[in-house]
Amino acid sequence: MPAVQAKSISCPNCGGPVALRGFAHTLSVVCPQCMTVLDASTPEVQILQTFQGKTRTQPTIPLGSRGKIGDTQFEVIGFQIRQVDSGEDTYQWDEYLLFNPYRGFRYLTEYNGHWNFVNVESALPEPSRSAGKLAMRFGGKTYLSFDSMTASTVYVLGEFPWRVSVGDSIACQDFVAPPSMLSSESTSGEITWSRAEYMPGSQIWQTFKLPGSPPPAYGIFANQPSPYGGSVGSAWRTWLWLNVALAGLAFLFMIISPGHVAFSDHYAYSQNVRSDAAFVTPTFQLDGRDSNVDLSIHTDLENNWAYFSFALINDQTGQTFDFAREVSYYHDSDGSEGSRNNSVIIPSVPSGQYYLRVEPEMAAGSPDVRYELELRRNVPNYGFFGLAALLLLIPPVLTTFRKGSFEAARWRESDYAPSSSSSGGDD
Amino acid sequence: MNTALFVIYGVLLLGVTGVAEYRGWSWSRINQQRVLPKSIRDNPGAYRSSYGGYSRYIGGK
Amino acid sequence: MSSPAANCPNCGAPVKFLWSSAVQTTCEFCHSILVRTDVDLKKVGEVADLPPDASPLQIGSEGAYQNKSFVVVGRIIYEYEQGTWNEWHVVYNDGTSGWLADAQLEYDLSWAAQPPTPLAGADDIRQGQTYQWNGKTYQVTSRTRAHYKGVQGELPFQYWDKSDLLFADLRTSSGEFATIDYSENPPLLFLGRAVEFDELHLKNLREFEGWT
Numbered sequence: 252m253p254a255v256q257a258k259s260i261s262c263p264n265c266g267g268p269v270a271l272r273g274f275a276h277t278l279s280v281v282c283p284q285c286m287t288v289l290d291a292s293t294p295e296v297q298i299l300q301t302f303q304g305k306t307r308t309q310p311t312i313p314l315g316s317r318g319k320i321g322d323t324q325f326e327v328i329g330f331q332i333r334q335v336d337s338g339e340d341t342y343q344w345d346e347y348l349l350f351n352p353y354r355g356f357r358y359l360t361e362y363n364g365h366w367n368f369v370n371v372e373s374a375l376p377e378p379s380r381s382a383g384k385l386a387m388r389f390g391g392k393t394y395l396s397f398d399s400m401t402a403s404t405v406y407v408l409g410e411f412p413w414r415v416s417v418g419d420s421i422a423c424q425d426f427v428a429p430p431s432m433l434s435s436e437s438t439s440g441e442i443t444w445s446r447a448e449y450m451p452g453s454q455i456w457q458t459f460k461l462p463g464s465p466p467p468a469y470g471i472f473a474n475q476p477s478p479y480g481g482s483v484g485s486a487w488r489t490w491l492w493l494n495v496a497l498a499g500l501a502f503l504f505m506i507i508s509p510g511h512v513a514f515s516d517h518y519a520y521s522q523n524v525r526s527d528a529a530f531v532t533p534t535f536q537l538d539g540r541d542s543n544v545d546l547s548i549h550t551d552l553e554n555n556w557a558y559f560s561f562a563l564i565n566d567q568t569g570q571t572f573d574f575a576r577e578v579s580y581y582h583d584s585d586g587s588e589g590s591r592n593n594s595v596i597i598p599s600v601p602s603g604q605y606y607l608r609v610e611p612e613m614a615a616g617s618p619d620v621r622y623e624l625e626l627r628r629n630v631p632n633y634g635f636f637g638l639a640a641l642l643l644l645i646p647p648v649l650t651t652f653r654k655g656s657f658e659a660a661r662w663r664e665s666d667y668a669p670s671s672s673s674s675g676g677d678d
Numbered sequence: 679m680n681t682a683l684f685v686i687y688g689v690l691l692l693g694v695t696g697v698a699e700y701r702g703w704s705w706s707r708i709n710q711q712r713v714l715p716k717s718i719r720d721n722p723g724a725y726r727s728s729y730g731g732y733s734r735y736i737g738g739k
Numbered sequence: 740m741s742s743p744a745a746n747c748p749n750c751g752a753p754v755k756f757l758w759s760s761a762v763q764t765t766c767e768f769c770h771s772i773l774v775r776t777d778v779d780l781k782k783v784g785e786v787a788d789l790p791p792d793a794s795p796l797q798i799g800s801e802g803a804y805q806n807k808s809f810v811v812v813g814r815i816i817y818e819y820e821q822g823t824w825n826e827w828h829v830v831y832n833d834g835t836s837g838w839l840a841d842a843q844l845e846y847d848l849s850w851a852a853q854p855p856t857p858l859a860g861a862d863d864i865r866q867g868q869t870y871q872w873n874g875k876t877y878q879v880t881s882r883t884r885a886h887y888k889g890v891q892g893e894l895p896f897q898y899w900d901k902s903d904l905l906f907a908d909l910r911t912s913s914g915e916f917a918t919i920d921y922s923e924n925p926p927l928l929f930l931g932r933a934v935e936f937d938e939l940h941l942k943n944l945r946e947f948e949g950w951t
Binding site for chain 1: 790795820866878950
């Protein structure tokens with residue numbers, strides 16, 4: 252049996268040649284010379300529509316281009332521009348008709364640099380609900396309602412297996428499950444479902460071997476896959492494990508930093524005493540590595556303050572750590588302010604024999620205060636663990652925020668955007 | 679990819695925390711002096727603390 | 740599978756049957772529609788030139804569905820508002836027959852079936868109506884007025900020059916397909932499913948210029 256011949260016809264309007272790449276499937280074709288829409292369903296080619304008043308647009312992928320998507324080679328045989336007028340906004344997108352004589356027809360859509368590969372589906376989606384929103388279940392995925400609109404054809408080129416005419420309009424509804432999108436098109440009683448898969452521009456350029464580079468994609472498209480995919484979940488899981496490790500580290504230091512008391516005594520300070528307030532403690536031993544020293548002050552202050560300046564002095568080397576602390580405690584029938592106690596951690600104290608120089612100070616006329624000083628060697632500094640826990644929060648919070656921003660940008664283009672205007676592009 | 683970066687960040691953080699704990703670091707403002715004359719032990723009043731003389735120093739932990 | 744050859748009563752050319760249970764066939768040479776009686780072939784009509792169509796299938800194409808191989812032995816061509824489609828008559832290797840619809844290269848296999856529930860009449864069938872058959876919900880997806888364009892090859896029944904054609908297609912959420920043919924009374928039901936080109940492992944297909 253001889254191969255089916257590719258046909259070419261003569262345009263009845265201008266006489267120019269019109270190639271038919273779709274064989275006998277082509278019902279309407281646009282004459283590339285005079286832009287008249289022709290009825291190619293019968294051998295007597297008739298004029299369907301004279302196509303006027305529009306400047307010529309060159310489709311980004313030229314008609315006749317061939318490219319392999321999946322296992323199948325397709326040829327671009329048709330092109331149309333669709334338009335939606337939604338109150339304040341008008342936006343357009345391009346559609347390409349792809350053809351393979353055995354596997355049939357597919358479509359490519361392009362909007363603002365976002366491309367989709369579209370296949371008509373035979374099975375019916377099942378209506379459902381998800382997160383309080385209308386959704387469709389199809390092929391094991393749940394597609395959330397995104398938007399609906401009326402789209403009309405404003406420009407056509409090439410061939411179509413149906414009778415196309417500029418001005419045709421259809422009602423569309425889109426449901427998304429990125430990177431897929433389910434769309435319904437309804438005309439006079441028949442609903443057609445198709446499924447789109449998001450395709451990066453670079454893949455289109457590679458498939459059809461187009462020159463240059465693909466136009467940049469603006470904004471976030473309805474079914475554009477999120478670069479944050481499952482990373483939010485994995486970020487929080489990683490965070491959990493890092494916190495477990497941090498807790499383990501804290502537990503470890505709880506054990507190896509026993510904080511045993513190197514020195515402890517109690518004193519009284521009286522303003523009445525004539526002699527100098529400053530005094531020194533007996534010497535005590537601080538051993539082990541250069542760990543910290545925790546000095547805590549416990550007083551019996553009542554509605555007063557006391558100021559202590561300290562010096563921790565190495566008896567052998569004379570190395571001195573100079574510091575001070577204020578303790579203040581006030582209370583009345585409404586509540587209290589401050590605390591009777593305070594403490595300080597002295598960092599990296601080398602081991603050796605030490606004594607403490609203490610100089611208390613109070614406001615003139617204050618009553619006597621009794622206080623206790625306790626020096627503990629090598630205590631865990633929980634402040635560092637607290638800080639580490641806080642810093643560990645940054646990456647998962649950042650990722651969650653970024654993903655949230657991305658999804659918010661996506662849904663801002665839908666019919667469900669928080670603002671009242673339903674602007675934005677889609678398909 | 680991001681998980682790997684996060685883990686590296688976390689391990690570094692834990693490492694620094696461990697070193698800080700081990701070396702006994704602290705946030706407190708401590709002034710260090712090299713050598714102090716022995717006589718201070720006998721005469722504590724002669725020592726001039728860097729923190730002395732403030733009538734109300736807002737310090738604390 | 741084949742039976743003794745006979746001769747076309749119109750032009751005398753030899754007529755070979757690929758399928759022993761064929762009720763009707765067409766003569767390759769004179770395009771007469773021939774019906775099999777007990778003893779011989781009777782001419783009942785003629786097929787005008789078939790409209791040009793671009794189905795990759797042809798009589799003699801072979802394929803297999805779920806390990807049952809089949810041969811394409813005949814077809815009915817319909818035309819409707821949006822073009823034409825073919826109902827290819829296929830015969831399986833166990834002698835049973837079924838249909839492979841090719842509508843703009845969307846393929847649906849089906850077999851004649853007894854309606855499990857009564858079918859709505861031609862005036863009552865509406866888009867969106869549902870039927871519960873074999874545990875699946877079938878929904879009417881299209882209601883198509885078509886006209887008969889021609890026949891070719893072997894068919895399991897007598898079918899020619901039909902004037903009043905209404906079809907209703909039904910689909911499920913898992914890919915099942917059904918069609919109700921209102922050209923007969925009571926209407927005929929065919930149950931089946933949508934299939935992908937690759938699922939059928941088709942061979943001996945038509946070739947297209949410029950496509951290897």
